[in-house]
Amino acid sequence: MIEVKEVSKQFEDKTVLSNISATFEAGKTNLIIGRSGAGKTVLLKCIIGLIAPTTGRVFYDGRDITVMGEKELKLLRREVGMLFQGSALFDSMTVMENVMFPMNMFSNDKLAVRRERAARLLHRVGLSDAKYKYPSEISGGMMKRAAIARSLALEPKYLFCDEPNSGLDPKTAIVIDDLIYSLTQEHGITTVVNTHDMNSVKTIGDKIIYIRHGQKEWEGSSATIDSSDCTSLKNFVFAKTIEY
Structure with missing residues (x-):
């Protein structure tokens, strides 16, 4: 399990993430969704330890990576698998x-x-x-x-996937989703997927975190997303409006 507690990230005078808390559970596909520029990639990088949050903590099964030295981080990263956007x-x-x-x-x-x-x-x-x-x-x-x-x-105990269906046709994307989902369950991995693919959201979203303008606006599952009363989430899911 990975726990994110009150994570914020600023670059100079710009706040990219604001006070985000979330739990990513083992044996489940945990999705981070949101429009381009919402802060998904920055959050993922904070979770992995590629960038340090300005404030907040990130725990891997109780281990706080925000206070780890380089040697400890290297050891932890041996427990991490990474699926990059371009393979x-x-x-x-x-x-x-x-x-x-x-x-x-x-x-x-x-x-x-x-x-x-x-x-x-x-x-x-x-x-x-x-x-x-x-x-x-x-x-x-x-x-x-x-x-x-x-x-x-x-x-790995932890698997991170950055836009795994980017550039794939719909049929192949389903194959990739099925693989990620089944392997997560088979091995009890804590899987975190950064995506805007709504098919992925509906089919493999055990746990979903929706981010808008650097803030977490909704948390739930694929089974509850349609019944959400979060207006911005519905606009995102059903592509009703375009935000700038």
């Missing part, structure tokens, strides 16, 4: 080598063990036949699945 695969490596990369960097397991785990992950995401191909030889959806496999290489 971020290495062009010069095969799909198999990409999945093995985190293990080669941080694991002391024997090479045979690392290879076996990479092969098992690729099988799980349906890429067994593509393990010796390079990223340029596979589709965008396959690249995203390879990136998911890589994000799970170190058996």
Whole structure:
């Protein structure tokens, strides 16, 4: 579980996040939603520890990362998997080598063990036949699945996904959503997804945090979002108005 307590972030005289508190639960897909510029990415970076909040705390199962030194942060990040918006695969490596990369960097397991785990992950995401191909030889959806496999290489307790369906067609986006959701449940991961894909919100949103102008305006689930009395949320969900 990840807890965000009264997190605010300012850049010079501009307040980007204002007093946000939220809980992201283990074994669930926790979504951060909102319009472009709402503060989703800044909040995600504060949670991961890429930037420090101006005020507030972030706890990973009771461990406060805002007071950790660099050594402690490095150890914690070994428990974290990251799915980047553009997949971020290495062009010069095969799909198999990409999945093995985190293990080669941080694991002391024997090479045979690392290879076996990479092969098992690729099988799980349906890429067994593509393990010796390079990223340029596979589709965008396959690249995203390879990136998911890589994000799970170190058996993370926490998984962060930044716009996982960006650039994908609707059918492939559903495949990616299903993978993220099922893997989260299978491994009991605390998964946090930054998205504006409403299909994701409706289908895999166990826990949803809606942010507007840097403030949390609503918290709930996919089952309760339609019955919300939050006007700005309804405008966002049903694309009724455009805000500037």
